[in-house]
Amino acid sequence: MGIVVQKYGGSSVADVEKIMKVARRIVDCKKSGNQVVAIVSAMGKTTDNLIKLAGEISSSPPKREMDRLLSTGEQISMSLLAMAIDSLGEKAVSLTGPQAGIRTDSKYSKAKIVNIVSNRLKKELENDNIIIIAGFQGETEEHDITTLGRGGSDTSAVSVAAALNADLCEIFTDVDGVYSCDPRIVPNIRKLSAVSYDEMLELALLGAKVLHPRSVEVGKTHGVEIHVRSSFSHDIGTIVKKEVLDMEHDGLITGIAHDKDVAKVVIFGVPDTPGTAAKILKALADENINVQMIVQSAQIKNINDIAFTCSSDEAREAANILEKIGEEIGAERVVINENIAKVSVVGAGMMTHSNIASRMFSSLGENDINIDLISTSEITISVTVDIEQCEKAVRVLAEDFELVN
Amino acid sequence: MGIVVQKYGGSSVADVEKIMKVARRIVDCKKSGNQVVAIVSAMGKTTDNLIKLAGEISSSPPKREMDRLLSTGEQISMSLLAMAIDSLGEKAVSLTGPQAGIRTDSKYSKAKIVNIVSNRLKKELENDNIIIIAGFQGETEEHDITTLGRGGSDTSAVSVAAALNADLCEIFTDVDGVYSCDPRIVPNIRKLSAVSYDEMLELALLGAKVLHPRSVEVGKTHGVEIHVRSSFSHDIGTIVKKEVLDMEHDGLITGIAHDKDVAKVVIFGVPDTPGTAAKILKALADENINVQMIVQSAQIKNINDIAFTCSSDEAREAANILEKIGEEIGAERVVINENIAKVSVVGAGMMTHSNIASRMFSSLGENDINIDLISTSEITISVTVDIEQCEKAVRVLAEDFELVN
Numbered sequence: 006m007g008i009v010v011q012k013y014g015g016s017s018v019a020d021v022e023k024i025m026k027v028a029r030r031i032v033d034c035k036k037s038g039n040q041v042v043a044i045v046s047a048m049g050k051t052t053d054n055l056i057k058l059a060g061e062i063s064s065s066p067p068k069r070e071m072d073r074l075l076s077t078g079e080q081i082s083m084s085l086l087a088m089a090i091d092s093l094g095e096k097a098v099s100l101t102g103p104q105a106g107i108r109t110d111s112k113y114s115k116a117k118i119v120n121i122v123s124n125r126l127k128k129e130l131e132n133d134n135i136i137i138i139a140g141f142q143g144e145t146e147e148h149d150i151t152t153l154g155r156g157g158s159d160t161s162a163v164s165v166a167a168a169l170n171a172d173l174c175e176i177f178t179d180v181d182g183v184y185s186c187d188p189r190i191v192p193n194i195r196k197l198s199a200v201s202y203d204e205m206l207e208l209a210l211l212g213a214k215v216l217h218p219r220s221v222e223v224g225k226t227h228g229v230e231i232h233v234r235s236s237f238s239h240d241i242g243t244i245v246k247k248e249v250l251d252m253e254h255d256g257l258i259t260g261i262a263h264d265k266d267v268a269k270v271v272i273f274g275v276p277d278t279p280g281t282a283a284k285i286l287k288a289l290a291d292e293n294i295n296v297q298m299i300v301q302s303a304q305i306k307n308i309n310d311i312a313f314t315c316s317s318d319e320a321r322e323a324a325n326i327l328e329k330i331g332e333e334i335g336a337e338r339v340v341i342n343e344n345i346a347k348v349s350v351v352g353a354g355m356m357t358h359s360n361i362a363s364r365m366f367s368s369l370g371e372n373d374i375n376i377d378l379i380s381t382s383e384i385t386i387s388v389t390v391d392i393e394q395c396e397k398a399v400r401v402l403a404e405d406f407e408l409v410n
Numbered sequence: 411m412g413i414v415v416q417k418y419g420g421s422s423v424a425d426v427e428k429i430m431k432v433a434r435r436i437v438d439c440k441k442s443g444n445q446v447v448a449i450v451s452a453m454g455k456t457t458d459n460l461i462k463l464a465g466e467i468s469s470s471p472p473k474r475e476m477d478r479l480l481s482t483g484e485q486i487s488m489s490l491l492a493m494a495i496d497s498l499g500e501k502a503v504s505l506t507g508p509q510a511g512i513r514t515d516s517k518y519s520k521a522k523i524v525n526i527v528s529n530r531l532k533k534e535l536e537n538d539n540i541i542i543i544a545g546f547q548g549e550t551e552e553h554d555i556t557t558l559g560r561g562g563s564d565t566s567a568v569s570v571a572a573a574l575n576a577d578l579c580e581i582f583t584d585v586d587g588v589y590s591c592d593p594r595i596v597p598n599i600r601k602l603s604a605v606s607y608d609e610m611l612e613l614a615l616l617g618a619k620v621l622h623p624r625s626v627e628v629g630k631t632h633g634v635e636i637h638v639r640s641s642f643s644h645d646i647g648t649i650v651k652k653e654v655l656d657m658e659h660d661g662l663i664t665g666i667a668h669d670k671d672v673a674k675v676v677i678f679g680v681p682d683t684p685g686t687a688a689k690i691l692k693a694l695a696d697e698n699i700n701v702q703m704i705v706q707s708a709q710i711k712n713i714n715d716i717a718f719t720c721s722s723d724e725a726r727e728a729a730n731i732l733e734k735i736g737e738e739i740g741a742e743r744v745v746i747n748e749n750i751a752k753v754s755v756v757g758a759g760m761m762t763h764s765n766i767a768s769r770m771f772s773s774l775g776e777n778d779i780n781i782d783l784i785s786t787s788e789i790t791i792s793v794t795v796d797i798e799q800c801e802k803a804v805r806v807l808a809e810d811f812e813l814v815n
Binding site: 021024025055058059061062063064066067069070071073074076077080081083084085087088089091092097098099101104148149 | 426429430460463464466467468469471472474475476478479481482485486488489490492493494496497502503504506509553554
């Protein structure tokens with residue numbers, strides 16, 4: 006007897022038949038003697054359709070209203086799932102993010118969970134109800150609904166698991182676990198049986214879509230073990246946890262992430278005075294622009310170029326902010342390049358093996374893949390390449406670091 | 411400068427183009443110097459589609475979940491309308507029923523508004539915002555969302571107008587006012603320039619779909635004048651108010667209502683002991699079955715038949731309740747007849763003219779229309795007829811009572 010938190014993504018509840026399947030899975034878990042809390046995403050293409058509808062009304066809809074609009078998608082699927090469970094003879098109650106006590110900041114469209122007021126959840130579990138929660142949403146102090154950004158349902162699930170001190174947090178998805186790289190690019194790639202929070206966080210931040218980075222952070226902070234698995238089978242997937250024994254790792258590196266949905270923004274001719282870079286980055290952070298790689302290079306004396314990457318859909322906004330601040334500080338110009346991709350290798354092994362960077366750069370060079378920006382962290386090396394060469398780069402590295410079966 | 415509450419029905423916001431039209435109308439009202447609160451229904455067929463989806467999951471979905479599901483329809487249209495207003499350069503904020511402070515009882519699917527906590531509304535008006543409220547919904551004390559039943563957005567609007575002590579409450583609909591009877595049946599029927607709360611209430615209760623009966627009740631209780639008008643023109647519609655001067659009325663009766671969506675339920679052989687009828691009616695009321703006409707007739711000594719009408723979609727549930735209670739009290743059997751319609755004449759003039767009933771029955775008789783049940787109130791006479799003869803009955807009475815142009 007334990008508390009199990011499960012999260013089902015949009016493809017798992019895409020139609021009535023799939024909703025019934027998910028309902029049966031939840032009921033099975035309940036009948037095994039567990040208290041079950043399920044977090045659910047919007048059905049299939051619902052969110053995309055709502056975005057399209059809003060686009061027909063306004064080219065720049067207010068973010069508050071956009072969040073209000075999008076939050077309905079999860080509220081539809083949660084109600085239908087609760088009905089499906091009821092039709093199987095079990096008691097279920099659906100709760101919106103606000104009803105589930107999920108409190109966030111007020112950064113609409115990418116709000117962060119501040120805390121979870123869990124009274125209602127505990128009451129419903131005491132009443133022997135299965136709880137279905139609308140993922141991807143919460144509310145501000147002023148009771149306005151917010152969304153957590155794409156993939157935010159993962160974060161809803163892990164946060165709820167932490168708040169309830171759950172025994173298990175299962176993320177059901179349309180793949181059967183975490184792979185060393187995208188199996189659509191390298192079909193014989195190895196599935197990971199376990200991965201550490203830090204490695205998973207890097208993989209997620211670097212573009213692996215299987216888990217939302219925030220969810221991994223929350224898991225790490227609160228020690229929630231996350232089981233990533235397929236909603237279409239009963240196979241064991243990948244466990245994300247604190248430490249992964251060496252025996253569980255087969256190679257020097259754990260995975261290769263890539264991200265085509267990335268743009269490079271460069272601000273040229275920035276006067277090299279103390280605090281300028283900080284000023285630029287603060288302006289971006291204030292608007293919640295998620296800056297990834299940051300590279301500063303001095304072209305001529307006292308003048309720097311600062312390049313960074315961010316997600317493609319934030320590039321235009323980032324450039325606008327930089328143009329404004331550029332005028333203030335006397336920079337030359339701002340250029341966006343969306344024709345790039347980011348490829349990264351991740352592995353805790355890097356901390357004890359120094360030759361990984363050189364091996365990575367040689368592999369790419371020998372295969373005529375040109376490297377643009379480079380940035381590194383303790384367990385990651387990222388490079389940007391031409392978007393056309395992204396998949397080739399992933400394949401070359403997967404072979405070279407022996408991640409294939 | 412005043413507070414104007416407007417309500418736009420589903421056909422007024424059926425697509426993006428219509429939403430833009432409504433937005434322009436609201437902005438015009440605001441620019442004339444008013445504070446505007448708009449209540450909005452779900453877009454076109456949204457509610458029907460959600461009901462269909464739920465039907466594919468379960469033949470009897472829990473009412474709580476059904477309310478949760480249906481409430482998303484209005485939340486979509488309110489967000490889109492707020493975006494549309496924003497795109498026209500005016501500040502707008504959308505609020506769900508719960509956010510607007512609309513508190514209801516917990517009778518899911520036909521909840522009643524208990525009160526409106528108007529702090530948030532007043533704050534948004536002070537901030538010079540146009541407020542868009544999702545109609546048809548509120549929340550219980552436990553913060554669970556409820557819906558007010560079909561047509562409930564009218565009630566939302568009039569209740570909000572009462573809570574804000576609004577100067578004007580406009581109900582925009584797809585017809586241009588209240589007619590003496592359905593203009594689809596009698597094309598040259600007269601439009602009413604004004605109608606009293608009591609008459610409108612009877613017309614609405616008796617099947618005129620233009621205003622929800624509860625909204626008229628609320629208007630009467632709080633003295634909110636209601637202007638029913640077309641969302642497709644700027645013509646004056648019909649004013650619903652306390653007293654209508656004789657000069658504003660042209661005939662003996664104000665209108666003729668009809669309702670085909672009605673069923674007769676008869677419980678035969680009820681022992682005639684004190685309190686039995688009350689017991690039956692209480693059982694129905696406990697399940698929120700809306701009983702309309704009630705006729706009791708003694709067939710043989712100490713044995714009664716009790717017949718009543720209710721809406722068709724409640725007939726099966728009503729019969730089930732009666733069969734259960736029938737066993738307890740020793741009644742014979744329960745029969746449903748859905749093949750009937752109700753036709754009613756309404757008019758305050760009835761209180762001073764005694765010959766209206768006889769005139770009505772003669773007109774119908776002379777035209778070979780057979781009358782089944784009869785019931786009367788101070789300002790109403792209702793009869794049931796065969797459903798096939800309903801429209802003929804309306805036409806005959808409209809001619810006879812001189813309601814046509």
